[in-house]
Amino acid sequence: MVKILSALMLSAVAVFAAGADLGAGTKQDLNVPAIIMFFMFVFATLGITYWASKKTKSASDFYTAGGGITGTQNGMAIAGDYMSAASFLGITGMVYLKGYDGLIFSIGFLVGWPVILFMISEQLRNLGKYTFADVTAYRLRQKPVRILAALGSIAVVILYLIAQMVGSGKLIEILFGLDYEFAVVLVGALMVMYVAFGGMLATTWVQIIKAVLLLAGTTFMSIMVMAQFGFSFEELFKTATEIHSQGVAIMSPGGLVSDPVSAISLGIALMFGTAGLPHILMRFFTVADAKEARKSVFVATGLIGYFYILTFIMGFGAIVLVLGAEGNIYWDDATNTLRGMNNMAAIWLAHAVGGDYFLGFISAVAFATILAVVSGLTLAGASAISHDLYANAFAKEGEKVDELQEMRVSKYATLAIGVVAIIFGIAFEKQNIAFVVALAFTIAASANFPVLFMSIFWKGLTTRGAVLGGYIGLASALILVILGPVVWTSILGNAEAIVPYKFPAVFSVPIAFIAIWFFSITDSSDDAARCQEEFEAQNIRCQTGIGADGAVNH
C-alpha cells in the first residue's frame, strides 16, 4: 500500500507542477498556500488510512470499525458526513443570492435529525449489523428485500456521488488551478484508497477531522463578519440590504418556495430523505449500543444546526464583503456573477476576511469536505454490493459466505464504484446536475425510508408488501422527477413540465406507504403469516437490544 501511496503522491506533484503553466483563463492561478494545506490534509488522512488498515481485519472492522466508535466521535463523523460541500458552498451561496430563502433549506436539512433519533437510530443499532437492509430483511425473505434495499442504496449513492464529483471537479479547477478531469480522478483515487484500505475506521476519522476543520473555519469567518458590525445583526442586515439588488426583499421568504404543494413537498423530501440515506443510516452500526447511538444524534444535530446558523451569517457577510468589495475584485463581468459562479460566495468571503492564507485554508477545507462525503458514500455503496447482494441475496441456499471473501468483494466493489464515479463525474461535467440531488433525496424518502419504517413498526408487513411497495416508491420517484421541471423542461427542453413540482415527494412517499400497506394486507401466503408471527421476537430485540451485536473487542 505504501508503494501505491508514494506513486500517487509523485504523480500528483507532477501534475500540480504542470498546472502552473495553465494558470490563466477561467482557472485560478496556482494557489500555493491552498495546495500546501491540502497536501497536509491528504498526508494526514493517508497516514490515518495506513494506521486503520492495520486494524481492519474482519468484515465487522471494515463495515463498522468493529462497533468501537464512541457516541461523541460518531456524532462528529455524522456531521462530517452530512455537511457536504453542497451545504457549505450551496447554502451560503443561496443566502448570498436570495437572503432568507437560504434559511428555509437549512431548516429542512436539519429537522430530519430529531425524527431519525426518535424513530430510527436506536432501532437500527439494535436490529442491524452492517447495512440498513439487515433491518428490513430481519423477518422478511432475504433475497427480494435485500435486492430492493441494495438498488435503493446504490441509486442514492451514485446520484449523490455524481453531484459531489462534478462539484469537486469545478471547485478544484477554480481553487487550485488544476484540470477538471485530473481533479475528478484525484478525488476518486483518494476516496477508493481511504475506503478500500482503511474501511469504516479511516472513513470515520477523515469525517471527524473534516468536521473540526470546517466548523473552525466557518466559526472564524462568522466572527470576522460580525466583528465588522459590532456583533449587531441589525447593522449587518442594514448594510446588506443597501448593497443587494433586491434590497429589503432578502429579509423575507421570496419566490424560491412559492406554492403550498412545492413547499410541503420540499419539506417531506428533505425530512424523510435524510432518514433514508444509506451512508447516514450505516453510521449507527459503528457504535456499541443504543445509548451511544442516541448520543451520536444529539451531538450531530447540535453541530449541524450550529453550522447552518453560520451559513446564514456567512451568506449575509458575503453580500457585504464580497458583492460589496471595493473595486469589484470578486466579480466576473463576462458571466455577470461572482468569479466561478455564485456558489463561490463562501470561498471569496474567506479571502475578504482572512487574505490569501485563509483562502488557502478554506479551499483545502472545501476539498476535505468533498473527500469525507464521497468516502462515506463509497463505503455505503460497497457494503450494499458485498453484504446485501453478494453475501446474502445471491449466496447459495443454506451456505455461509466466507467473511474474508466477502471483504475481498467489498474492496472490488469500492474500486468499481470509484471508477463509475470518475466516469460519471467526467461525463456530467457540462450537464445541469441540479436534478440529481433532488432525485437522490426523493428516492431515499420514497423507497428506502417507507420500507425501513414499516419493517420496524408495523407487525402486518409482509415480504410482498415491502418489495412491491418499495419498487413502486422507487418508480414513482423516478418517473415524477423525470416528468418534472428539472428534467422534462430544463434537460429535455420541453416547454412545460407534466408534473410541475421539483420535489415530488408529497406524492411518491404516500404512494409507497399505501402500496406497502395494500400489498401486505392482501397477502395471505404462508410466508406472510410467518413474517407477522416473527414480529414479536423482532420487536423485543428492537426495544431491548438483547441479542444485538455489540462492540467487538480487539
Next chain:
Amino acid sequence: MIDKIKANPSYQKLITERGAFAWKLTITILVVYYAFILFIAFSPETLGASISGGLTTWGIPIGMAIIVFAFALTGIYVKRANSEFDDLLQQVKDDIAKEMK
C-alpha cells in the same frame, strides 16, 4: 424467553412510555416544522414583518429558534432515554437473568 420478556411489567412499562414519548416528540417537531412551511406557503408576509421597525424580520429569530428547538428536543429525548428508560431496561434484563437461573 420471548413470552417471559413480554410478560415482564418493567418491559411493558418501558415500551409504552418510551413509545409514547418518542411519538409525542416526533409529532411536536412535525407540527413546528410544517407550521413554518405553511406560513412560507400561505402567508410569507407574516414572516417578513419587521420586529421593531428595523430590518430584522420575525422570520429570522423564528427560523433560528426552530434549529435550536430541534436540537433541544434531541437533548430532551437522549437525557430521559439514557437514564430513566435505560434503567428500566436494566431492570428487565436483571429480572430475566434471575428467572433463567
